[in-house]
Amino acid sequence: MRPGALPRLRRDAFVFAALLAAYLLLSGFVTNSYYQLMLTLVPIWAVMGLSWNLFSGYVGLISFGHAVFFGIGAFTVAHGMGGWGLTPWLGIPLGALLGAIAAVFIGLPTFRLRGHYFALSMLAFPLVLLYVAQFLGWQEVSLPMKREEPLLWLQFTDPRGFTWVAVGLLVLAFGISLAVENSRFGLTLMAIRQNELAAEASGVNLRQWKMLALVLSGGIAAAAGGLYACILLVVTPEAVFGMLTSAQALTVALFGGVGTVWGPLVGAAVLIPLAETLHAELGNIIPGIQGVVYGVAIIGVMLLAPEGVFWTLRDRFARPAVPPPPPLRAPAPLRIPPPGKGPLLRVEGIGKSFGGLRAVDDVSFEVMPGEILGIIGPNGAGKTTLFNLVNGVLPADAGTAWLDGERITGRKLHAICRMGVGRTFQVVRSFPRLPLLDNVLIGAYGAGLTGTAATAAAEDALFRVGLSAQAARPAGQLTNKGLRLMELARALAGQPRILLLDETLAGLGREECEEVLAVLHRLRDEGMTIVIIEHTMHAMLKLADRFVVIDRGRKLAEGAPRQVVEDAAVIEAYLGRKWLAKTCST
Numbered sequence: 001m002r003p004g005a006l007p008r009l010r011r012d013a014f015v016f017a018a019l020l021a022a023y024l025l026l027s028g029f030v031t032n033s034y035y036q037l038m039l040t041l042v043p044i045w046a047v048m049g050l051s052w053n054l055f056s057g058y059v060g061l062i063s064f065g066h067a068v069f070f071g072i073g074a075f076t077v078a079h080g081m082g083g084w085g086l087t088p089w090l091g092i093p094l095g096a097l098l099g100a101i102a103a104v105f106i107g108l109p110t111f112r113l114r115g116h117y118f119a120l121s122m123l124a125f126p127l128v129l130l131y132v133a134q135f136l137g138w139q140e141v142s143l144p145m146k147r148e149e150p151l152l153w154l155q156f157t158d159p160r161g162f163t164w165v166a167v168g169l170l171v172l173a174f175g176i177s178l179a180v181e182n183s184r185f186g187l188t189l190m191a192i193r194q195n196e197l198a199a200e201a202s203g204v205n206l207r208q209w210k211m212l213a214l215v216l217s218g219g220i221a222a223a224a225g226g227l228y229a230c231i232l233l234v235v236t237p238e239a240v241f242g243m244l245t246s247a248q249a250l251t252v253a254l255f256g257g258v259g260t261v262w263g264p265l266v267g268a269a270v271l272i273p274l275a276e277t278l279h280a281e282l283g284n285i286i287p288g289i290q291g292v293v294y295g296v297a298i299i300g301v302m303l304l305a306p307e308g309v310f311w312t313l314r315d316r317f318a319r320p321a322v323p324p325p326p327p328l329r330a331p332a333p334l335r336i337p338p339p340g341k342g343p344l345l346r347v348e349g350i351g352k353s354f355g356g357l358r359a360v361d362d363v364s365f366e367v368m369p370g371e372i373l374g375i376i377g378p379n380g381a382g383k384t385t386l387f388n389l390v391n392g393v394l395p396a397d398a399g400t401a402w403l404d405g406e407r408i409t410g411r412k413l414h415a416i417c418r419m420g421v422g423r424t425f426q427v428v429r430s431f432p433r434l435p436l437l438d439n440v441l442i443g444a445y446g447a448g449l450t451g452t453a454a455t456a457a458a459e460d461a462l463f464r465v466g467l468s469a470q471a472a473r474p475a476g477q478l479t480n481k482g483l484r485l486m487e488l489a490r491a492l493a494g495q496p497r498i499l500l501l502d503e504t505l506a507g508l509g510r511e512e513c514e515e516v517l518a519v520l521h522r523l524r525d526e527g528m529t530i531v532i533i534e535h536t537m538h539a540m541l542k543l544a545d546r547f548v549v550i551d552r553g554r555k556l557a558e559g560a561p562r563q564v565v566e567d568a569a570v571i572e573a574y575l576g577r578k579w580l581a582k583t584c585s586t
């Protein structure tokens with residue numbers, strides 16, 4: 001569980017229990033069977049929305065195909081009852097299991113895709129199963145009538161029975177979602193959503209976590225489909241694998257608000273009664289009116305509350321109290337294992353081409369333990385690409401890199417991070433609504449730390465960059481300097497042996513620069529090895545022990561800072577004569 005999650009969990013569970021009690025009380029007074037059906041459908045679609053949110057909301061990969069899981073659950077229950085005499089109490093968990101297994105087969109090929117390509121590929125799966133179901137002759141699979149034991153076969157004569165069971169499923173889905181949201185799991189998923197690359201560079205195994213989320217999400221959606229089959233008593237491929245099913249799951253979550261357990265609940269509570277009432281009143285005149293409701297809801301949300309109703313209302317009416325920061329304590333010493341005899345990082349003949357462009361060409365350098373190496377050079381010289389080759393963001397075409405004698409080229413990004421290579425990026429992305437401590441925890445979790453060890457590593461990292469007092473504040477309130485330091489803390493929380501910093505001083509004023517430089521100096525004094533790319537030359541002269549100059553992909557010069565900045569080739573390619581004249585006169 002994430003630090004400080006318990007009070008939040010208790011509060012959410014209490015509000016949820018109170019709302020459910022009111023809901024069940026209301027359902028007790030509704031005698032009209034149509035409206036009672038509506039009261040049953042609200043929790044079912046809330047469960048579908050929670051399932052969609054668990055994957056797409058937290059991971060950020062939009063799924064247009066959650067109907068595939070829903071349909072698998074529905075057909076499992078229908079065939080289970082009709083073919084094998086299986087009670088829905090077993091059919092629904094079996095459907096959930098099959099939904100989870102299907103998620104593995106769906107995730108394996110689709111996780112290679114990103115953005116729109118992923119979203120579109122998800123469309124294919126329910127479509128395929130829809131045609132397969134039709135081909136198998138499952139046009140209308142009816143559930144056999146077994147009214148003699150209503151509880152065993154979920155065939156209640158009093159429709160309130162279905163509402164109770166649907167609410168039970170909602171409690172389960174809500175409980176799972178709440179646990180995920182407040183755990184290391186949820187935070188890791190949100191890290192992936194924010195910036196896949198930065199998450200992976202923090203040690204997160206993207207495939208493994210995305211797969212876990214989809215498996216859980218698929219299982220929940222299939223359970224909702226199974227219960228849906230019991231309520232309708234007839235399962236048709238169009239009703240369960242159809243586009244409207246996926247759209248409904250997505251719409252209730254987007255409308256209510258993604259990335260929170262409350263969003264799908266709000267979405268289902270507003271949209272399902274609206275769509276069903278309009279369908280009942282105007283369905284004869286305007287067939288398919290439900291689709292119109294969902295379409296209008298999406299357009300309305302995009303225009304008026306782009307983050308969903310829940311977040312918009314919360315931002316407007318509730319100012320979340322900022323809890324006090326954790327008590328200040330001196331951090332544990334940096335856990336840097338004693339290096340071997342040679343350089344900590346050795347790069348030899350590394351190279352990379354993008355089409356015809358040789359972005360990095362035969363670059364070699366070494367970094368000694370405890371050293372600060374500055375990488376400088378003009379824009380587009382290949383500095384960031386060089387970092388990307390060293391920490392595994394990109395595969396190298398040529399050359400090798402070793403960390404303390406162990407080869408790192410050829411390994412995956414998250415594995416290189418776990419070996420001890422920490423990295424920051426030019427563009428900092430935070431989770432603006434989450435406290436700073438949670439933002440930094442990602443680094444500790446990515447490195448494999450858990451529980452109090454992870455919290456301690458994150459607190460120590462915040463202390464080192466001077467942000468302890470703001471640990472409980474949302475990251476959205478930070479200045480540019482704060483964000484840069486937060487990213488540095490995130491890399492430190494992974495307990496690296498070497499830090500690769502990409503333009504950590506970019507966009508900072510002179511005084512802010514000095515503050516960050518002081519942090520970096522303190523880190524070096526504690527024994528940290530740093531390689532930093534930077535354009536701010538006055539800062540680099542104060543900071544670096546040595547420079548490597550890159551120009552047009554090749555190493556142009558290397559040596560002590562003063563010696564390098566007086567090198568005629570470096571002045572010609574990068575610094576310019578004016579800069580040298582100004583520096584010499586000061």
Ligand SMILES: Nc1ncnc2c1ncn2[C@@H]1O[C@H](COP(=O)(O)OP(=O)(O)OP(=O)(O)O)[C@@H](O)[C@H]1O
Pocket residue numbers: 354357359377378379380381382383384385386
């Ligand atoms: N993924 C990519 N695909 C194609 N070309 C790329 C890619 N990444 C970088 N490049 C090109 O490689 C060259 C080196 O880019 P790189 O970002 O490494 O330079 P840089 O020295 O870090 O620049 P800056 O100081 O502006 O950040 C540039 O010409 C850039 O356009």
